[in-house]
Structures are given as C-alpha cells and as structure tokens.
Amino acid sequence: MKADKNAISDFLFFQEDEITSSIVYAKLAHIVKDSENKKTLLQIAAEEKAHYEILKRHTGKEVAPNRWRIFKYYWLARILGLTFAIKLMEKEERDAQEVYARYPEYPELEKLGRDEEVHEQKLIGLINEEKLEYMGSVVLGLNDALVEFTGALAGFTLALSNAPLIALTGSITGIAAALSMASSEYLSTKSEEGDSKHPVKAAVYTGIAYIITVVALVAPFIFIENVLVALGLMLVMALTIIALFNYYYAVARGESFKKRFLEMAILSFTVAGISFLIGYALKTLTGIDAA
Structure with missing residues (x-):
C-alpha cells in the first residue's frame, strides 16, 4: 500500500537513512578483522536493505544514499575506531519507532522500528577493539x-x-x-x-x-x-x-x-x-x- 501524502516525507527520510546505513555497515564489514564482527555487520547491512525495500513499496520511489554520511562514518571508523563510528551513527539517527507509531495503518512498519532497537543491542556487544580495551x-x-x-x-x-x-x-x-x-x-x-x-x-x-x-x-x-x-x-x-x-x-x-x-x-x-x-x-x- 502506497503511503498517503502526510506520511510520505517521513518514509522518504527513513528510506534514505536505511539505504545509507546498509552501505555504511557493508563497508565497515570489509575493514574489520574479527569474523563474528564481520558477520554481524553484514547481517545488519542486509536487514537495513530489506527495510529500504519495504519503505519503497509504500513511497513508490527510489532514493539515493547520502554519500556524505557514508564517507563520514567510514573514515570516522578508520580514524577513531569502529565502536565510536557506529555508536555516533546510532545516536544521530532519528527515532524510527516514535515516528512509525504515528501511522498505525501501516503495521508492518512497527517491525522496522523493533529491528532498529535490536540493531542497537547487537552493536553494544559487537566490538572488541584495541582502542577501547x-x-x-x-x-x-x-x-x-x-x-x-x-x-x-x-x-x-x-x-x-x-x-x-x-x-x-x-x-x-x-x-x-x-x-x-x-x-x-x-x-x-x-x-x-x-x-x-x-x-x-x-x-x-x-x-x-x-x-x-x-x-x-x-x-x-x-x-x-x-x-x-x-x-x-x-x-x-x-x-x-x-x-x-x-x-x-x-x-x-x-x-x-x-x-x-x-x-x-x-x-x-x-x-x-x-x-x-x-x-x-x-x-x-x-x-x-x-x-
């Protein structure tokens, strides 16, 4: 079901966020050495891409990723560490659950919000890097x-x-x-x-x-x-x-x-x-x- 005009701007915002995050996590997966960290990052990247596809069904539009955010978080991870880059990205993201709650007529979007919370919990225990040790x-x-x-x-x-x-x-x-x-x-x-x-x-x-x-x-x-x-x-x-x-x-x-x-x-x-x-x-x- 395509979103109505009131919801479309919010959905487009999150659509861009999901595809951008998917690319960021995929790129970060290629710079980590730990196999479990790499596996988790690739899994989250795939989930973010799936979220993008769900939102696209409602908006009916393709959305380009935010290249600046991809560049920013990739190099933050390179310079200041993976944990800092990921935590900052999660911190700066708009609360999806709060926004999706405004649109009860789209129940499948509630799952997207819950998935974002699961991502955070996964990421908290994800990294074991020397910078933090x-x-x-x-x-x-x-x-x-x-x-x-x-x-x-x-x-x-x-x-x-x-x-x-x-x-x-x-x-x-x-x-x-x-x-x-x-x-x-x-x-x-x-x-x-x-x-x-x-x-x-x-x-x-x-x-x-x-x-x-x-x-x-x-x-x-x-x-x-x-x-x-x-x-x-x-x-x-x-x-x-x-x-x-x-x-x-x-x-x-x-x-x-x-x-x-x-x-x-x-x-x-x-x-x-x-x-x-x-x-x-x-x-x-x-x-x-x-x-």
Whole structure:
C-alpha cells in the first residue's frame, strides 16, 4: 500500500537513512578483522536493505544514499575506531519507532522500528577493539596530565614570569612525568592477574596520551611572550582537550558527556587556580624574580 501524502516525507527520510546505513555497515564489514564482527555487520547491512525495500513499496520511489554520511562514518571508523563510528551513527539517527507509531495503518512498519532497537543491542556487544580495551590507560594519561600539568604551568607562570623559561621547565617536567606515568602503568598492568591488556602497550598508550597533552599545553608559552596571555590560551587548550576526549569517551562508552566534562574541567581548573596562587605566594615570600 502506497503511503498517503502526510506520511510520505517521513518514509522518504527513513528510506534514505536505511539505504545509507546498509552501505555504511557493508563497508565497515570489509575493514574489520574479527569474523563474528564481520558477520554481524553484514547481517545488519542486509536487514537495513530489506527495510529500504519495504519503505519503497509504500513511497513508490527510489532514493539515493547520502554519500556524505557514508564517507563520514567510514573514515570516522578508520580514524577513531569502529565502536565510536557506529555508536555516533546510532545516536544521530532519528527515532524510527516514535515516528512509525504515528501511522498505525501501516503495521508492518512497527517491525522496522523493533529491528532498529535490536540493531542497537547487537552493536553494544559487537566490538572488541584495541582502542577501547586500552581506553583506561589513555584516561589515566590524560587525566593526570591535565590535572597535574595545568597546575604546574599555572604555578610556573607566576613563579618564573618568563615564557621561554616556563616552556623549558614545563617540557622537562612533562616528559619526566610522562615516563614516570608510563612506567607506573606498565608495572600496574603487569601485576594485574587475568588482565587481557599487554603491559607494554598499556604503558605506551599512557605515555603517548600524556606527552601529546604536554605538547599542547606548553605550546602557548613557546609562541607567546606575554605569560598571562599564554596561560589563558593554555587553559583554553586544556578545556578543548577535555571536551574532545570526553565527547569521544561518552559516545564510545554510552556515558554522559556533560557529567564527565564538568567533573574533569572543574578538577583541572581548580588545581590550576590553587597552583597559580601558590606560585604567586612563593614568589612574594622569596623575592625571586626569574623574568
């Protein structure tokens, strides 16, 4: 039965979504190595194509896939991991069940809505990829670098008042701290019985996350002579890193972005503020001026 005029726009929207998703899942199936993951993705791709055919019977129209979405999710999976790309795609999709419920005269569409829910449940337990397995190590490196290093640089800013000197001191401190954190993660992972993580990989992930954060936070003091302006830009960089990482983590893990972002931002900026005041106090008490 062909849909009436009121329903046709909704059905066309989902028709495009179904054919686009079918192509995305099929392309993602070709980049995964795990055979079970590949099988599940191909099955979902076939189901999405079947949904498209059902909707086409109601609209009487062929609909072209959204090439931008195909490109977007394929490369997100390549760069940021399969889990992130799939979870983001599911998150951004319009609620099919809610829309189809408006049209009880098309009972077969209820099955389409139920299938979408089944897809989500399948996808939740689908992926076992290294990026997420070592997420705890990345969290450790980032959290420690952001909290400790924003505080250290804020303290150096008032104590030293010299941008090149702050950058040099911060770089030495940061690299030493990164090596220390990587070593600690190696020993910690090695001592945990039954942990599937490889100690060396866990240490590398922790160290790299820490060093990338150090480079980003030190950079303003290398390129900007005014230490207060550099400090302000450093705090903006820290906030940006917190936002980007927590968005990735929230999507991949299905957690609240707002809660994690606020918690980490408040902690980092509180430590930075206290360290800034300590630097000012020590400079005043000692009378040392490195400017």
